[in-house]
Amino acid sequence: MLQHGVTMSEDGLIDSPAVTFNGDDWEIGGAATEDAALYLELDGWEGPLDLLLDLARRQKVDLRKISILGLVDQYLTYIEQAEALRLELAADYLVMAAWLAYLKSALLLPRDEQADPSPEELALRLQLRLQRLAAMRDASGRLLGRDRLGRDTWQRGAPEGLRIDRKNLWQCDWFALVQAYGQVKARTQPVVHMVRDRMVMTLDSALNRVSAMLGVNLDWMELRDFLPPHAEPKLRRSALASSFVAALELARLGKAELSQEQTFGPLMLRGIKA
Amino acid sequence: MTIRQAQGEREMPDDLVRAVEATLFASETPMSAEAISVHLGGAAVKGALADLAAHYDGRGIELVERGGRWHFQTAPDLAHLLRREREEVRRLSRAATEVLAIVAYHEPVSRAEIESIRGVQTAKGTLDVLMEAGWVRITGRREVPGRPVIYATTPDFLTHFGLESRRDLPGIDELRAAGLLDPVEDALAAAMDVPGETDEPENPSGALESEDESA
Amino acid sequence: MTIRQAQGEREMPDDLVRAVEATLFASETPMSAEAISVHLGGAAVKGALADLAAHYDGRGIELVERGGRWHFQTAPDLAHLLRREREEVRRLSRAATEVLAIVAYHEPVSRAEIESIRGVQTAKGTLDVLMEAGWVRITGRREVPGRPVIYATTPDFLTHFGLESRRDLPGIDELRAAGLLDPVEDALAAAMDVPGETDEPENPSGALESEDESA
Numbered sequence: 272m273l274q275h276g277v278t279m280s281e282d283g284l285i286d287s288p289a290v291t292f293n294g295d296d297w298e299i300g301g302a303a304t305e306d307a308a309l310y311l312e313l314d315g316w317e318g319p320l321d322l323l324l325d326l327a328r329r330q331k332v333d334l335r336k337i338s339i340l341g342l343v344d345q346y347l348t349y350i351e352q353a354e355a356l357r358l359e360l361a362a363d364y365l366v367m368a369a370w371l372a373y374l375k376s377a378l379l380l381p382r383d384e385q386a387d388p389s390p391e392e393l394a395l396r397l398q399l400r401l402q403r404l405a406a407m408r409d410a411s412g413r414l415l416g417r418d419r420l421g422r423d424t425w426q427r428g429a430p431e432g433l434r435i436d437r438k439n440l441w442q443c444d445w446f447a448l449v450q451a452y453g454q455v456k457a458r459t460q461p462v463v464h465m466v467r468d469r470m471v472m473t474l475d476s477a478l479n480r481v482s483a484m485l486g487v488n489l490d491w492m493e494l495r496d497f498l499p500p501h502a503e504p505k506l507r508r509s510a511l512a513s514s515f516v517a518a519l520e521l522a523r524l525g526k527a528e529l530s531q532e533q534t535f536g537p538l539m540l541r542g543i544k545a
Numbered sequence: 546m547t548i549r550q551a552q553g554e555r556e557m558p559d560d561l562v563r564a565v566e567a568t569l570f571a572s573e574t575p576m577s578a579e580a581i582s583v584h585l586g587g588a589a590v591k592g593a594l595a596d597l598a599a600h601y602d603g604r605g606i607e608l609v610e611r612g613g614r615w616h617f618q619t620a621p622d623l624a625h626l627l628r629r630e631r632e633e634v635r636r637l638s639r640a641a642t643e644v645l646a647i648v649a650y651h652e653p654v655s656r657a658e659i660e661s662i663r664g665v666q667t668a669k670g671t672l673d674v675l676m677e678a679g680w681v682r683i684t685g686r687r688e689v690p691g692r693p694v695i696y697a698t699t700p701d702f703l704t705h706f707g708l709e710s711r712r713d714l715p716g717i718d719e720l721r722a723a724g725l726l727d728p729v730e731d732a733l734a735a736a737m738d739v740p741g742e743t744d745e746p747e748n749p750s751g752a753l754e755s756e757d758e759s760a
Numbered sequence: 761m762t763i764r765q766a767q768g769e770r771e772m773p774d775d776l777v778r779a780v781e782a783t784l785f786a787s788e789t790p791m792s793a794e795a796i797s798v799h800l801g802g803a804a805v806k807g808a809l810a811d812l813a814a815h816y817d818g819r820g821i822e823l824v825e826r827g828g829r830w831h832f833q834t835a836p837d838l839a840h841l842l843r844r845e846r847e848e849v850r851r852l853s854r855a856a857t858e859v860l861a862i863v864a865y866h867e868p869v870s871r872a873e874i875e876s877i878r879g880v881q882t883a884k885g886t887l888d889v890l891m892e893a894g895w896v897r898i899t900g901r902r903e904v905p906g907r908p909v910i911y912a913t914t915p916d917f918l919t920h921f922g923l924e925s926r927r928d929l930p931g932i933d934e935l936r937a938a939g940l941l942d943p944v945e946d947a948l949a950a951a952m953d954v955p956g957e958t959d960e961p962e963n964p965s966g967a968l969e970s971e972d973e974s975a
Contacts, residue, residue, distance in 0.1 A: 317854065317855060317858075317878070317880055318878065318879050318880030319879065320878065320879025320880065321878075321879065321880070363880070392948065392952060395948060395951055395952070396944060396948055399944045399947045399951070400877075400879065400944055402940060403877055403940055403944065404877060406935050406938075406940040406941075407858060407861050407862050407865065407877060407878075408858060408861075409931070410861045410864075410865055410929070410930065410931060410932075410935065411857040411858050411860065411861035413930035413931060414857070414860070414861055414864065414929070414930060415852070415857060417921045417923070417930070418836035418839070418922045419921055419922065420833060420919060420920045420921075420922065421920070422839070422843070423836050423839040423843075424835070424836050424922065425567075425570075425571035425833060425834045425842055426571075426831060426832065426833050427570055427571070427617075427832060428570070428571045428572045428573035428574075429572070429573045429574065429616075430785070430786055431618070431619055431627050431786040432627070432786060432787070432788045433626070433627060433628075433629070433783065433786055433787050433788070433799060434627065434628045434629070435628075435629045435630075435631055435799075436628055436629070436630050436631070437630075437631055437633060438630040438631065438632050438633070439632075439633055439635050439674075439677060439678070440633060440634045440635065441635055441636075441637050441674065441677070441678035441680075442634055442635065442636050442637065443636070443637035443641075443642055443645065443706075444706070445706045445707060445708075447637070447642050448642060448645060448646050448649065448706060449646070449714065449715055449720065449725065450725055451639065451643040451645075451646045452643070452646035452647065452649075452650055452720070452725075453720045453723075453725025453726050454643070454725070455643050455646065455647060455662060455663055455664075456717065456720070456726055457725075458664060459662065459664040557818055558818075558819055558820065562820070563819060563820030563838060564820060564838055564841050565820070566819060566820030566821055567820035567834035567835060567838045567841070567842060568820075568841065568842065570820070570821050570832070570834060571834050584841075585841060603772055603773075604773055604778060604781060605779060605780070605781030605782035605783075605785065606781055606782060606785045617785070619782040619785060619786050620778065620782060623778060623779060623782040626779060626782050626783055626786070626799070626800070627786050629799060
């Protein structure tokens with residue numbers, strides 16, 4: 272019954288990661304790797320170790336003095352009964368049964384020097400695991416038996432609760448206030464639009480200047496020569512525009528002639544004797 | 546019913562008092578003496594309630610009767626512990642400062658009037674902030690169609706800004722003398738040595754209203 | 761039946777004690793001394809907590825510390841009076857109870873370690889139930905191949921089960937002394953008096969490796 276094809280820890284207990292089953296001669300309820308299959312409880316036991324622990328406790332001796340052989344027999348008997356009743360056994364119960372059968376035979380046979388680990392060590396390992404499971408089972412019982420909040424003790428039924436409200440402490444000073452008002456007023460004053468210091472030559476002054484210069488010189492002159500010679504560029508642009516308009520005006524009045532030989536070429540201007 | 550006597554000098558409550566104490570503590574609602582009694586299997590609880598009320602008198606918790614029903618509550622003088630306020634210092638935004646200034650100079654003033662003076666729409670939240678700060682309050686309604694709410698400053702406003710009265714606010718002439726009435730564009734241009742272009746305030750049509758500053 | 765002490769002899773709590781009492785009384789959750797201190801503007805509260813715990817000892821309400829956090833609760837011996845309508849505790853399956861105990865006594869512990877103790881696979885849902893209850897949380901990963909997640913209990917676990925700290929876990933000292941919290945491999949090595957082979961925890965193929973080690 273020994274199954275070497277089965278991956279399992281040396282004490283036959285299922286370790287994580289999940290045991291994989293190669294043997295297909297075992298009837299397993301559902302897929303072997305499903306938790307559900309491993310959870311199939313056998314009359315309320317959670318897995319073979321749990322069943323073993325229960326059987327061990329029926330021996331009513333300290334787990335440290337448990338008879339492993341006796342335990343193995345009880346377990347195997349139990350499994351046989353279950354099979355006789357055609358109960359569908361979860362795979363891990365069968366794995367355990369196989370392993371225990373092996374352990375039993377090893378323990379009964381004359382000591383084989385080669386066996387490593389020895390059957391005694393395997394038995395001890397099983398015993399240690401049972402002790403640990405038993406310890407946790409007892410501990411969980413004692414834990415659940417404590418005075419539990421909501422079952423044995425209660426917190427206040429209707430606590431007022433503590434709340435921390437954030438409160439803003441606004442800051443602003445006198446200067447910021449006054450300055451803000453000044454800016455509002457300044458921004459929204461009905462705008463008397465003062466054009467400050469704009470470098471311009473008015474049409475009137477250009478008319479005066481151009482007609483005065485035409486009176487002195489009767490030769491063709493380029494319009495640019497009528498501009499103030501040392502003016503800033505901004506003023507020059509303004510003067511050029513004003514002088515051009517002045518030249519057109521003087522030509523309209525018959526006081527000047529205009530000549531331009533090519534597009535964008537120099538605009539020539541000459542006075543006409545009245 | 547066993548009476549636990551004092552270990553040492555402490556007054557030790559008897560089991561009934563303890564039971565009443567625990568029952569009221571755990572209850573989600575105030576309980577009448579009758580209800581407590583029923584809960585405790587018919588015991589007479591009035592004496593225990595009186596004992597407990599006396600015991601808790603002066604502690605951080607007290608046992609009170611309201612309309613015939615008893616409950617524990619935090620002592621009223623410690624109620625401030627239940628709702629603590631954490632203060633955070635925050636600077637007033639530029640918009641809020643402007644609105645505050647307008648209220649101060651023109652009060653009482655409606656929101657529409659504030660907006661026309663600022664030349665910018667004023668978010669409701671801005672006035673809320675000023676009211677939260679305790680500097681502005683609603684003083685009534687203007688008797689015009691729509692009866693708009695009108696705002697004014699509070700005594701806290703004067704205190705915070707160190708003013709005896711609103712008359713202490715500098716007048717328009719003083720503002721001008723201080724250069725505070727120079728158009729922002731000019732001030733900016735002067736500062737940056739860039740002629741001309743600056744960002745106009747959002748509302749180009751706002752400039753008109755400032756004439757009616759009759760306040 | 762009533763013990764009415766003379767008013768003059770009553771111990772009267774000072775303001776700090778009253779404030780701590782009121783704060784814990786009003787709080788919806790257990791509070792650490794630090795949290796109480798912060799709430800009360802930085803006062804040193806340890807002394808007040810000790811005073812209060814002593815004052816309430818033996819009353820129907822008690823002040824307890826659980827995992828460093830304090831709360832008031834009804835005295836456990838009054839459970840039978842209060843239980844009636846209020847069973848608020850969720851029922852744990854046997855598997856969940858066992859897993860919880862293993863986490864509590866062995867923490868931090870991986871799922872594989874839990875399973876090796878129980879000898880069965882642990883359904884994912886079992887740990888989820890414990891985490892949803894707020895009693896177990898993931899604390900990190902073990903720095904071994906696969907970096908498995910490791911689990912530990914929470915302060916709420918201590919609060920729920922009435923434990924001041926994990927040291928109060930029932931029987932933990934005895935279990936530790938008996939080596940029952942040590943891995944099987946360690947115990948095996950100790951029992952067989954074979955030093956040095958304790959480094960391979962739960963290795964399914966351990967028998968093979970021990971041969972290799974001689975190489």
